[in-house]
Amino acid sequence: MARKVPEVNASSTADIAFLLLIFFLMTTTMNVDTGLTRMLPPMPDPKQKQEDVEVKRRNIFTVLINKSDRLLVRGEPMEVSMLKEKTKEFIMNPNNDPNLAEFEERELPKLGMYRVSKGVVSLQNDRGTSYDMYMKVQNELVAAYNELRNDLSMSVYGKPYGKLSKDEQEVISKAIPMRISEAEPKNVGGK
């Protein structure tokens, strides 16, 4: 007769598992990293002669933030809440206003000849600007571009921009290029 194997006492596995669980709870984090992705302009080559890229005044949308977090957009004070609409209006220039951005006709796949805006958003800030305000303005500018891209992609593909494939996204981003330039920092104002 085969002898019965004595059963292993398993009551402590729960304790061991709890110990491990608590260890992992303490040492790990769950936060997903999110943020606004940006490309910095490359450092200008000191050997090369600085040739100023001529951009017409009407094609620049200057946004200045001063050290008390106030906005000056194209020479006029403005609230952050207005910035998105103004930026969209500037880029698309629906009424062909001579003060807003120009267009150039460009051949694009799927879209045919498309009027690509020549507008550039130029963002300048002071050393004393708070990071919170800076991010708010960045966010509004990105939001303006994203909304325009979304509108175009809805009318062309019937899907929002985020749901498009890589190639389709490229078409849209060529039609509405995101041009946000951050000026070379100038030392104005105190800390």
Next chain:
Amino acid sequence: MAKFERKGKKELQQISTASLPDIVFMLLFFFMVSTTMRETTLMVRAQLPEATEVNKLEKKSLVSYIYIGPPTKQLQAIFGTEPRIQLNDSFKTLDDIRDFIAAEREALKEEEKPLLTTSLKVDKDTRMGIVTDVKQELRKASALKIVYAARKAE
């Protein structure tokens, strides 16, 4: 009737705990899969600003972090309250950023080197001066792809 007779004091039935380890293991695996290891201990307070247009960072191995903010409460006695730059596990100065980026780049595979992303985790009460300086250093180190870390606003 004998059928319904009470048999003195009845003992309470013991609840079986045989499935308890299974439940706990399930929780354990859930946490192991869904979380990531904490790499650095924060020495600065970095309360991120909120933004609506954020996108997720996809490859965490390509991202190096720069923290900027005032030192935490415990460290304020030593380091003061002025915003500081934290790289890895210690406070650093602006000049160290180039070495830091070079080291981070060295750790990546050859084909991934141009994809190096720098995430700036900046406290929202910081002034832009220090952030601008850091950005200039990153340009000098030609680490041009940056992410301004922000929380997603609902």
